[in-house]
Amino acid sequence: MSIGLRRGxxxxxxxxxxxxxxxxxxxxxxxxxxxxxxxxxxxxxLLFTLDSLSGLLPRAIAAHLLRPFAEGLTIMNLLDGTMRRxxxxxxxxAIGAALLGIVYMVIAGAxxxxxxxxxxALGIGLSMLGMLGHxxxxxxxxxxxxxxxMAGALLATALLGAEVxxxxxxxxxxxxxxxxxxxxxxxxxxxxxxxxxxTATTGIVIAAVAMALQPDRAMAGMxxxxxxxxxxxxxxxxxxxxxxxxxxxxxxxxxxxxxLPAASYVDQILYSSFDVHAGAGLAVWSxxxxxxxxxxxxFSRDPHNRVVYAAFGAxxxxxxxxxALGNYPTPVVGYGGSAIIGYVVSxxxxxxxxxxxARMGGRTEDLADRSPSDPDLFVALA
Amino acid sequence: xxxxxxxSPHARTVLSVLLDAGGxxxxxxxxxxxxxxxxxxxxxxxxxxxxxxxxxxxxxxxTEGGRPPRHAYRLTASGVQLARANPPEPSVAPAxxxxxxxx
Numbered sequence: 001m002s003i004g005l006r007r008g009x010x011x012x013x014x015x016x017x018x019x020x021x022x023x024x025x026x027x028x029x030x031x032x033x034x035x036x037x038x039x040x041x042x043x044x045x046l047l048f049t050l051d052s053l054s055g056l057l058p059r060a061i062a063a064h065l066l067r068p069f070a071e072g073l074t075i076m077n078l079l080d081g082t083m084r085r086x087x088x089x090x091x092x093x094a095i096g097a098a099l100l101g102i103v104y105m106v107i108a109g110a111x112x113x114x115x116x117x118x119x120x121a122l123g124i125g126l127s128m129l130g131m132l133g134h135x136x137x138x139x140x141x142x143x144x145x146x147x148x149x150m151a152g153a154l155l156a157t158a159l160l161g162a163e164v165x166x167x168x169x170x171x172x173x174x175x176x177x178x179x180x181x182x183x184x185x186x187x188x189x190x191x192x193x194x195x196x197x198x199t200a201t202t203g204i205v206i207a208a209v210a211m212a213l214q215p216d217r218a219m220a221g222m223x224x225x226x227x228x229x230x231x232x233x234x235x236x237x238x239x240x241x242x243x244x245x246x247x248x249x250x251x252x253x254x255x256x257x258x259x260l261p262a263a264s265y266v267d268q269i270l271y272s273s274f275d276v277h278a279g280a281g282l283a284v285w286s287x288x289x290x291x292x293x294x295x296x297x298x299f300s301r302d303p304h305n306r307v308v309y310a311a312f313g314a315x316x317x318x319x320x321x322x323x324a325l326g327n328y329p330t331p332v333v334g335y336g337g338s339a340i341i342g343y344v345v346s347x348x349x350x351x352x353x354x355x356x357x358a359r360m361g362g363r364t365e366d367l368a369d370r371s372p373s374d375p376d377l378f379v380a381l382a
Numbered sequence: 383x384x385x386x387x388x389x390s391p392h393a394r395t396v397l398s399v400l401l402d403a404g405g406x407x408x409x410x411x412x413x414x415x416x417x418x419x420x421x422x423x424x425x426x427x428x429x430x431x432x433x434x435x436x437x438x439x440x441x442x443x444x445t446e447g448g449r450p451p452r453h454a455y456r457l458t459a460s461g462v463q464l465a466r467a468n469p470p471e472p473s474v475a476p477a478x479x480x481x482x483x484x485x
Contacts, residue, residue: 027439028429031453032421035410038452048411048421055422059429 006042013049017056022063028056083297086309090294090347091126094332098122098340100287101333104273107280110265114335121337125344132348143195147203150184154210157181169214181211181219182329182338183345186315189226190349193311196230196238204242208249215253218322218329224250225318226311233307265335267327270320287333288320291343298350305351312350316343389468392419393427397465400437400457407442407454428455436461 014036018029032052039045083089102115157180161168170177188207192200204227211220224246231243270288274281295313299306316331319339323330331339389397395417400408410428414421431437435458442454457465 025429027453028425031410031439032425034450034452037450038409039411048414051420051422052425053422055420055424055426059426 006046010036010042010046010049013046013053017049017053017060020057020060022060025056025060025063032056083301085352086294086298086302086350087129087347087352089297090350091129091344093290093293094125094340094344094347095122097287097290097332097343100283100290101335103283104269104276104280104287104333105265105335107283108265108269108273108276110335114265117337118335118340121340122344124337125341128341128345129348132345143191144197144199144203147188147191147195147200148206150188151203151206151210154181154184154188154207155213158210158213169216179329179336179338181216182319182331182336183342185211185219185222186312186319186342186346187349189223189315190308190311190346192227192242193230193308194349196236196242198238201238201241205245208242208245212249212252215256216328217250217253217326218319220246220250220253221322222315222318226314229310229314230307233310263327263329263335266329267323267334269330269334270324284330284333288330291316291320291332294347294350302351308350312346315346391471392417392423394468394470395419396424396427397431397436397457397461397468398470400455401462401465403456405456407440407456409452409454413455431461436464 014029014033017032018026021029032049036045036049036052039048098118098121101118105114105118157171158168161180162170162172162177169179169181171180172178185207188203192204204223208220208223211223224243227239227242227246231239269284273284292313295309295316298309299313302309319328319331322328323334329336329339332343396413396419399413399417408416410421410424413419413428414424417424419427428437428439432439432455437455438458438461439453439455441451443451
């Protein structure tokens with residue numbers, strides 16, 4: 001056997017050992033690899049490595065097999081991983097809230113097609129989020145253009161949308177009445193929290209005008225509360241302008257009567273659900289609370305992006321409060337696909353990953369941190 | 383709670399070699415040669431000793447240029463006590479099952 005081949009087999013055996021060892025034992029893989037590299041005799045080095053491989057292989061296999069059963073570890077890792085991914089957490093919350101909404105509707109005896117529409121909306125929202133996540137870049141100009149475009153769409157809806165009892169909030173699409181403000185406004189607000197440029201501020205002013213024109217107190221209130229919180233957290237010229245526009249828009253809606261009656265399984269269900277059944281009430285309130293979880297978790301765990309989570313939380317809190325106080329759609333847990341789509345799509349504006357570093361582990365991870373790098377071995381084996 | 387079992391003859395020998403090193407750092411291949419054990423026996427043993435606090439390990443930078451760093455080992459204070467309490471047995475007879483050590 002040639003010298004080169006023996007050294008090659010030694011390296012290959014070391015790589016196999018490192019590939020099979022669990023993360024906690026990786027430093028020992030490096031230890032064997034470097035020790036073999038320091039052995040002058042090629043045959044000795046190969047035998048040393050092969051024997052180490054055969055000795056450690058059963059331990060590595062056992063560690064992999066036992067990992068799922070490590071007490072509490074898997075659940076803790078899953079929980080920690082989810083908490084560090086606001087979008088993923090938001091998706092879970094959206095699914096949970098929508099399912100709780102269906103529980104309410106089943107107990108309340110809502111028509112079967114309502115469930116289908118809510119589930120369909122959840123699917124559409126998740127698909128849109130998936131497409132946006134892959135297609136859109138984090139470029140600020142892209143965000144600015146998107147905010148202005150969405151605000152323009154809201155204005156167009158206010159001017160040209162389908163009208164019911166003096167309110168023009170809907171667009172008829174494939175036989176369904178879509179409420180663009182519930183889909184677009186939360187995205188606009190959370191995106192504005194991230195960019196806050198002159199262009200984005202213009203978009204907020206346009207959106208405030210659109211809300212005031214309808215009038216839609218719920219959505220105008222969402223806009224006003226959101227920019228008010230942004231102003232408190234991080235005041236700058238753009239936020240102050242947006243705040244002024246938001247307050248003016250909300251004030252305009254308060255001065256005009258909103259005479260729309262409550263729709264079954266859509267409006268006024270936060271309190272009425274308890275009249276139906278305690279389980280229905282619990283489902284509605286739990287679902288509503290679930291919607292706020294990504295904002296709370298992100299706000300507490302990711303100090304670098306607090307303003308974004310605050311905007312997200314404020315937007316959906318305003319929607320819930322509005323639904324509690326007036327005849328406005330109860331988001332996600334009430335019948336109506338627009339709020340479900342809007343909630344899921346607004347997750348797009350959240351950071352994918354919190355800035356919190358991974359929890360540092362114990363002694364084995366410290367050992368891994370101290371392990372030398374791969375290039376050292378290249379030098380040694382050269 | 384660690385499983386209680388007696389030290390194997392190989393473990394006693396390796397502990398003895400480490401004890402003889404007198405606080406000096408030892409390397410894997412050196413232990414293989416001095417203790418007369420195979421590396422496939424040595425490394426699982428070192429891992430257990432380190433996990434139980436009887437052994438400390440560190441990476442040492444090479445003294446010669448172009449050589450890799452090496453993983454070095456020495457007994458901790460409790461490791462020294464363990465080694466003293468479990469000297470190598472003169473024969474290859476099976477170890478006693480008194481359960482004195484827990485590795």
